[in-house]
Amino acid sequence: MYAVTANKPDASPNKFEVTCSSCNMRELCLPGGLRAEDLPRMENVVYARRRLKRGEALFAAADEFKAVYAVRSGFFKTSIVDGEGREQVMGFFMGGELLGMDGIGASRYNSTAIALEDSEVCVMPYGLIEEMARELPALQRQLHAVLAREIVRDHGVMMLLGSMRAEERLAVFLLNLSKRLTRRGYSHSDFHLRMTREEIGSYLGLKLETVSRLFSQFQRDALIEVEQKHVRIVDIAGLERVLAARS
Amino acid sequence: MYAVTANKPDASPNKFEVTCSSCNMRELCLPGGLRAEDLPRMENVVYARRRLKRGEALFAAADEFKAVYAVRSGFFKTSIVDGEGREQVMGFFMGGELLGMDGIGASRYNSTAIALEDSEVCVMPYGLIEEMARELPALQRQLHAVLAREIVRDHGVMMLLGSMRAEERLAVFLLNLSKRLTRRGYSHSDFHLRMTREEIGSYLGLKLETVSRLFSQFQRDALIEVEQKHVRIVDIAGLERVLAARS
């Protein structure tokens, strides 16, 4: 019955202490918008948690779709590989963000999700979500909102890939990262990149050498300070100006 | 109460003869997968139809989100315009395909939808869809599937924009159009482009001159025949080989 591929059986992980009520990611996550008295019912949907080590796959493209995942801690990338073996990174995901929604329509995931550092996710079997969404209109609304937000996010990436130059793409990338980290209580200016230059390049539609050169260029222009994976944004307004400066 | 922008009031259009049961787009549309006995209930959701003339906007970015639309006949593009005034075409839509889903999360549409020929759409107020989805699990499933399919579609575009060369992009575009037209009973090899070279270019992340040159090149290579907006695919396998030929 359980066709397990990249996934470990979902039944085994620690089922204890799974409380959305006490989770500080709650507002960013699927329970966002639920009233306090409905939260316990939501916890029936959050079936379990699962820990992943760096490099491990949460799910892979073509795996049987069973659940959607919420990042509890850590950092992920999702990507798809086309017939010719070329990888395209679709996105990076951090605490409170949802993974695996591209599997909903079909019975299989469309992309592969890989942990870029040791991470933990909440497992939310899709059947349970569906069921609960029929009973809790607020959850239904939030689910639809999350799906639609993913569409809007993708549109932003399409805009970036379709009509921005290399510098603009990297500026958008850094500003977006900064914004998301801020919402999670981290420094808005000082952070550690979890992904390689090649993964950034794939995401932005650039080659890794170009990404590296742009990092150096931004540093020369006193917009950021880079040392390997550590980035410090020195001049946010300057980065925003990179976007405004349509030659 | 009714903040109408690009939309005419939804109450006015012809409310007669709105039957999903007899619509030949049904299988591709939101009612797809519903059992025959549930279809009449679906018709309560399909509130009305609306006709649009070529060039007219079905909705515009930042308009109040009220409804999702299904294309009954005709052809649309959706696009977003960024702060710098640059337009990015997000997609082209034909019979049975759904428009406006990017507004679900927020209270406003994220993109603008414009008819590229005289068209007709079914108006499906989102509130009604939500309500009905709670009662009809099959509709709920289909709605989620449609949303997820949009995400998967966007991922395909991101792949295209992020890691394909110009020829490959146009080949994918033509093959995709051909496939969708075939499903709707049109010729798979002979069709009329509803959009300009500039719109194709925007969608594919290319300049209009590049699109034009590629059309000419494909014609020289005996893959297609082009005459202005009329395209005839001569060698489908050849177009597919354009993708396979990773230099």
Added chain:
DNA sequence: CGTAATTTTGACTCCGCTCAATTGGCGTGG
């Protein structure tokens, strides 16, 4: 501690963009 992976930087190339001129279609109005 040694090997592999990642990052940086340089030199050169080439694909797609820019600028420009021309042609062709089509709707409008004289």
Added chain:
DNA sequence: CCACGCCAATTGAGCGGAGTCAAAATTACG
């Protein structure tokens, strides 16, 4: 009905931004 003007499309010439190839430096990791 034709002339006009406008918009779309084609094509050419030249340029430039990002890719490719290559080598060195630095770091990560078993």
